[in-house]
Amino acid sequence: MRRATTIGICTYCNAEISKNSRSVLSHFLTCRGGQLIKGTGAATYVLLLIQAQYSPHYWLVVKVRSDASMKTIDKFLRDIWLECCGHMSEFSNKNTTIPMARHLNQVISEVLKIDYIYDFGSSTELTLSMIQTIQDVDEGNLLILVRNKTPEYECSSCDKKAVAICPYCIDEGEGFLCQSCSGQHKCVLEEGEDLLSPLMNSPRDGVCGYTGSINKQIKKYFPKNII
Ligand SMILES: [Zn+2]
Ligand SMILES: [Zn+2]
Ligand SMILES: [Zn+2]
Ligand SMILES: [Zn+2]
Numbered sequence: 001m002r003r004a005t006t007i008g009i010c011t012y013c014n015a016e017i018s019k020n021s022r023s024v025l026s027h028f029l030t031c032r033g034g035q036l037i038k039g040t041g042a043a044t045y046v047l048l049l050i051q052a053q054y055s056p057h058y059w060l061v062v063k064v065r066s067d068a069s070m071k072t073i074d075k076f077l078r079d080i081w082l083e084c085c086g087h088m089s090e091f092s093n094k095n096t097t098i099p100m101a102r103h104l105n106q107v108i109s110e111v112l113k114i115d116y117i118y119d120f121g122s123s124t125e126l127t128l129s130m131i132q133t134i135q136d137v138d139e140g141n142l143l144i145l146v147r148n149k150t151p152e153y154e155c156s157s158c159d160k161k162a163v164a165i166c167p168y169c170i171d172e173g174e175g176f177l178c179q180s181c182s183g184q185h186k187c188v189l190e191e192g193e194d195l196l197s198p199l200m201n202s203p204r205d206g207v208c209g210y211t212g213s214i215n216k217q218i219k220k221y222f223p224k225n226i227i
Pocket of ligand 3: 179
C-alpha cells in the first residue's frame with residue numbers, strides 16, 4: 001500500500017510545496033530572494049510541471065531554457081526517471097508528433113500541454129504543462145526546482161517499509177518487499193535477488209529493467225549549492 005503524497009520538496013531550500021502552479025509560484029516569491037519571480041535574470045526559462053500520467057504522485061517542476069530542444073528534455077527525462085534499455089520515446093500533442101529538434105519556445109507558442117511516451121511496449125507516459133515563462137539567472141539548460149517527496153510503500157507481506165519491487169508480482173499489487181521479506185520472496189528463491197528492482201522515486205520503478213543506475217548523472221540537474 002502506498003501512502004499517497006502530492007507534496008514536493010524545493011531543491012533550493014527543502015521547503016514542502018503542494019503540486020499546483022499557484023503554490024510553486026508563491027513559494028518562489030520568497031525563495032532565493034524572489035529572483036525567479038522578479039524576472040531580472042538574463043536567461044529566459046520556461047517553468048514546466050512534469051508528471052506521470054497514471055501515477056501523478058511522481059512530479060517535478062523544472063525550469064528549462066526556452067531555446068532548449070525537445071531532445072534536451074528527452075535526455076533529462078531519461079536521466080531522472082526513465083532510462084532502462086534505450087527504448088524509443090516521443091513528444092506529442094493531440095496525437096501529432098513534436099519533433100525532437102524543435103525548440104521549446106516554438107512548441108509552447110502553439111500548445112501548453114505536451115504528452116510524452118517512453119517505450120512503446122511497457123510504456124511510461126508523462127505530461128508536461130507550462131506554468132509560466134520567466135527571466136532568471138542563467139543556471140544552464142535545465143534545473144529541477146521541485147521534486148516530489150519520495151513515496152513510501154509498505155511491504156506487501158508485512159507492514160515494514162518496502163525497499164524493492166518484484167517485477168513479476170507488481171501487476172498483482174504484491175510486489176513490494178521490505179529488506180527482511182525480500183530474501184524469502186518466492187521469485188527470489190527461484191531466481192536470486194538480482195531480479196528485484198530498487199525503489200528509485202521514479203514512475204518506472206519495477207518496469208522492464210529499470211534500476212535507476214543512470215541516476216549518477218542527475219547531479220547536474222540540481223542547484224549546485226545543495227549537492
Ligand atoms: Zn525554496
Ligand atoms: Zn527496458
Ligand atoms: Zn516485509
Ligand atoms: Zn515475485
